[in-house]
Amino acid sequence: xxxxxxxxxxxxxxxxAAAAPSVVRVVRGDRGPDRSGLVWNDRGLIVTSGRxxxxxxxxxxxxxxxxxxxxxxxxRGTDVALLRVDPDGLAPLAxxxxxxxxxxxxxxxxxxxxxxxxxSLRIIGVLGTEVDTPMGGRLEHYIETDRAIPPxxxxxxxxxxxxxxxxxxxxxxxxxADLAVSHxxxxxxxxxxxxxxxxxxxxxxxxxxxxxxxxxxARSRGEQVGALVIDVVDGSAASGAGIVLGDVLLAIxxxxxRGARDLYRLLGDKAGSTVGLDLLRxxxxxxxxxxxxTRSAS
Numbered sequence: 001x002x003x004x005x006x007x008x009x010x011x012x013x014x015x016x017a018a019a020a021p022s023v024v025r026v027v028r029g030d031r032g033p034d035r036s037g038l039v040w041n042d043r044g045l046i047v048t049s050g051r052x053x054x055x056x057x058x059x060x061x062x063x064x065x066x067x068x069x070x071x072x073x074x075x076r077g078t079d080v081a082l083l084r085v086d087p088d089g090l091a092p093l094a095x096x097x098x099x100x101x102x103x104x105x106x107x108x109x110x111x112x113x114x115x116x117x118x119x120s121l122r123i124i125g126v127l128g129t130e131v132d133t134p135m136g137g138r139l140e141h142y143i144e145t146d147r148a149i150p151p152x153x154x155x156x157x158x159x160x161x162x163x164x165x166x167x168x169x170x171x172x173x174x175x176x177a178d179l180a181v182s183h184x185x186x187x188x189x190x191x192x193x194x195x196x197x198x199x200x201x202x203x204x205x206x207x208x209x210x211x212x213x214x215x216x217x218a219r220s221r222g223e224q225v226g227a228l229v230i231d232v233v234d235g236s237a238a239s240g241a242g243i244v245l246g247d248v249l250l251a252i253x254x255x256x257x258r259g260a261r262d263l264y265r266l267l268g269d270k271a272g273s274t275v276g277l278d279l280l281r282x283x284x285x286x287x288x289x290x291x292x293x294t295r296s297a298s
Contacts (some may be wrong), residue, residue: 011161012108012121017109018163020117021062022093023156026069026083027245029056036111037083040190044087047186048155051075051172059085060156062112073193077201077268078181079136079172084192093157095183096164098143103127107145108159109169113152120153122146132258133173136201137267143167149178199279202267203295205236210259211248215281225258226250228282234261237293241277248280267292 022039026048027208037048046059046069046269057069067085070232074081101124109120126144129238143158149169157165158180192199217223226248232238249257252266253275267275271294279286 008161012106012119014162015108015159015163015297016110016117016119017074019093019108019157019159020112020164021091023062023110023111023112024083024090025114026050026053026155027058027060027061027066028054029058031260033152034113035152035154036113036169038093038155038157039090040082040186041047041092042087042090042163044070044085044090045190045194046083047084047168047190049168049170049172050076050079050081053081056081059083060112061090061298062117062246063089064115065089071196073199075137075189075199076136076172077133077199077264078139078185079137079170080168080181080186080189080193082190085121087211093165094163096160096162096166096201097126098166098182099145101127101160101166106161107166108161109149109153109156110159111150111153111156111169113227118153118222118249120150122158128179132265132268134175134264135173136264137173137199138269139173139179139181140188141182142173143180143182144177147178147182151293184296200271202270202273202292203237204245204267204290205233205238205262205293206249206263207231208257208260208263210247213250213280214283215250215294217250219287220272221250222255223258227257227259227262237290241288241290242278242289243277243288244281249277250280250285251278252276253279 051062072082122145128142208227
């Protein structure tokens with residue numbers, strides 16, 4: 001008689017064996033402990049976590065061969081970094097569609113932070129929809145498992161029990177949340193990084209700090225805090241639109257602004273677009289239109 005527990009255990013081991021050749025060790029030189037990465041394609045592109053990565057990087061393949069890595073680019077908004085190495089002998093990781101993925105499905109975080117492959121069993125806990133990140137990035141959707149990933153697992157894949165990748169594990173997008181960045185987001189970001197070396201982010205050109213709004217304004221807008229402009233960059237979008245020191249940013253296209261984090265989030269994918277700003281100037285509310293500038297987010 002078949003033993004379901006033994007069969008499940010065998011399936012997990014087979015999943016690790018299927019994914020392991022495509023999982024690499026990323027050596028960060030003097031920037032701290034090693035992490036993991038995944039082989040993206042047969043041209044030597046490696047995807048990993050970009051947090052605290054540095055530039056003196058090497059990649060150790062599944063067979064133990066170490067090769068120098070070029071940092072193609074990284075995007076802090078999604079915690080994705082793209083490396084390039086000699087592709088000889090590397091096996092690209094196979095991804096799966098996630099339309100039929102459900103909360104409660106079993107999954108495995110796979111890593112190679114040391115000499116051998118490692119695995120951590122998890123359960124899909126959250127299937128998130130599109131979300132803007134604090135550093136101005138955008139996730140088409142994301143996957144959250146039931147517990148924190150172990151050290152060294154960031155940059156490695158989350159796979160199903162057939163060994164096909166669901167996403168890249170990261171702890172660098174939202175504070176206190178370990179996520180898997182989906183294939184849809186990885187594909188978009190990798191394309192931008194390979195082409196441009198960075199992902200353009202919207203840039204207004206102001207420094208702000210939170211400020212309490214006057215009571216009549218707070219009452220009419222249903223918001224207690226705005227973003228006081230304390231610096232304007234010469235030649236920036238804000239400067240061109242006539243924003244000055246002492247203005248208080250209230251909203252961008254109707255979405256409230258309370259500080260720098262809101263600016264990152266709301267302007268992240270607006271580079272080159274025209275947005276409407278609600279301001280408080282000398283005690284009076286006013287509105288201006290601004291063509292958002294661009295800055296590198298690498």
